[in-house]
Amino acid sequence: MTQTFEQWCGDLEARLSRNQQRLTPQRRLIARVLHGHDGHVNVDDLHQLVRRKDKSVGYATVYRMLKLLEDYELVQTNTFVDGTARYEIASKHHSHHDHLVCKECGTVVEFENEEIERLQELVAAQLGFDLVDHKMVLYGRPKLGTCCAKH
Ligand SMILES: [Zn+2]
Ligand SMILES: [Zn+2]
Ligand SMILES: [Zn+2]
Incomplete structure (x- = not known):
């Protein structure tokens, strides 16, 4: 929300x-x-x-x-x-999202993935922590026809 x-x-x-x-x-x-x-x-x-x-x-x-x-x-x-x-x-009332950045042009794409969120909490818990925050940025090269890779 x-x-x-x-x-x-x-x-x-x-x-x-x-x-x-x-x-x-x-x-x-x-x-x-x-x-x-x-x-x-x-x-x-x-x-x-x-x-x-x-x-x-x-x-x-x-x-x-x-x-x-x-x-x-x-x-x-x-x-x-x-x-x-x-x-x-951002705020605790804002829905959380993570980012993917195009390596070619710097375009930032937002995404949400519940499974990734859950896995991060799991990893922290396995290491003995309560997860309070995280930043995750994926960097990618666009496949043909997406982002700035036109043809
Ligand atoms: Zn996240
Ligand atoms: Zn964002
Ligand atoms: Zn791009």
């Missing part, structure tokens, strides 16, 4: 107020643009998108906001191919 922006933003405001902080208009704008994005955006691109709506928002503000969201576990971060961190909305 994906949360609406208002639900996700409500979680953010609750976390901020617990830390004696406010959701300023600039922070709210950054949150809205991020939530409206289809995911896997880096700081530069998010900053550009936010500046289209409000030119006064600086790079550092966007960067700090993303770090804050990361601390609050309201975004998920992945570094897939080019070494820049990419952000997407």
Whole structure:
């Protein structure tokens, strides 16, 4: 189940107020643009998108906001191919997914596989742990006719 922006933003405001902080208009704008994005955006691109709506928002503000969201576990971060961190909305209410990245063009494909999820919990349990989090990224070369491999 994906949360609406208002639900996700409500979680953010609750976390901020617990830390004696406010959701300023600039922070709210950054949150809205991020939530409206289809995911896997880096700081530069998010900053550009936010500046289209409000030119006064600086790079550092966007960067700090993303770090804050990361601390609050309201975004998920992945570094897939080019070494820049990419952000997407996450929270315990969001359905979990993993990623496959095209080695040729960097396209990110999301997938969910219950069996893989279950196996990871099993592996952790066998090693004496409760699994609390994981990141799994598959890297692949496209077969003909998929992704960027046209013919
Ligand atoms: Zn997973
Ligand atoms: Zn994703
Ligand atoms: Zn590709």
